[in-house]
Amino acid sequence: MTASVYGALTARAAKTLKLLLKRNGVSFATVAQDKKRDGQPKEPEDDKMNKPLKAFEVRDNDEGHCTIQFATNSATARREGASELNVDWESVESCRRKPEFDSYAPGPVPPLVLIAHGWHFECSECYRQVSDDMGEDLEAEDLNPNDFVPRGHGKHGVFCSEACEEKHTEDLRLNKDAKAELLRIFNEKFPGATVQHVHVFGNKLEPSEPGFCGHRCSVSFTFPGATHGGSTFVYGDDDMCLVATGDVKAFNEWRDN
Numbered sequence: 001m002t003a004s005v006y007g008a009l010t011a012r013a014a015k016t017l018k019l020l021l022k023r024n025g026v027s028f029a030t031v032a033q034d035k036k037r038d039g040q041p042k043e044p045e046d047d048k049m050n051k052p053l054k055a056f057e058v059r060d061n062d063e064g065h066c067t068i069q070f071a072t073n074s075a076t077a078r079r080e081g082a083s084e085l086n087v088d089w090e091s092v093e094s095c096r097r098k099p100e101f102d103s104y105a106p107g108p109v110p111p112l113v114l115i116a117h118g119w120h121f122e123c124s125e126c127y128r129q130v131s132d133d134m135g136e137d138l139e140a141e142d143l144n145p146n147d148f149v150p151r152g153h154g155k156h157g158v159f160c161s162e163a164c165e166e167k168h169t170e171d172l173r174l175n176k177d178a179k180a181e182l183l184r185i186f187n188e189k190f191p192g193a194t195v196q197h198v199h200v201f202g203n204k205l206e207p208s209e210p211g212f213c214g215h216r217c218s219v220s221f222t223f224p225g226a227t228h229g230g231s232t233f234v235y236g237d238d239d240m241c242l243v244a245t246g247d248v249k250a251f252n253e254w255r256d257n
Ligand SMILES: [Zn+2]
Pocket: 123, 124, 125, 126, 127, 128, 159, 160, 161, 164
């Protein structure tokens, strides 16, 4: 019997069905369970309230990517892990209990802890593979392993070394400075415009290159009289503005005044 069939029954018919099920050795608990799945109080939520979350390692069978999921049962961990790994249920190679990570519920497990348990990550700055046994690779590159002590970066990221963390911090600072400079240039050219978003790719102001995917440095804005949404100022050798066709007249009038 499916939950939807039960849900559509009248009270009287349901009572009759319960009796039939009893006679056939099916307990009413089975029916109630089915009813829950049919949009009534949902079982996983009940579980979350009553049962402790446990850690599961979910691995995909293609790239070998893994994620730690906290759930009350393996099926939920597998489903949520597949979603996080962006694969379907069948593409999950394994879903294993990892009690050593239970104490980090509801997650995430810090990347440095995962590294200590044999995981490897890409450095957020230089993309080097960071693991507990990276020393051999470093020596093969004539690098001093002592210079590469992994450091956590946010909830999910890792830097391979202090040098990469410093480079990242410096790039963020330069990007912020470049955005401030772009905003200054824009405001000088277009006083009265309303800035929506300032975008700088990388750590300095550079014109967009032909063939470059998107604009390196740009400002999204609106102006008095615009009725077709935002326009875009593109920083470069000959600064240009991308304006909706229906707003070009209003833009020119605004610029002329
Ligand atoms: Zn690095």
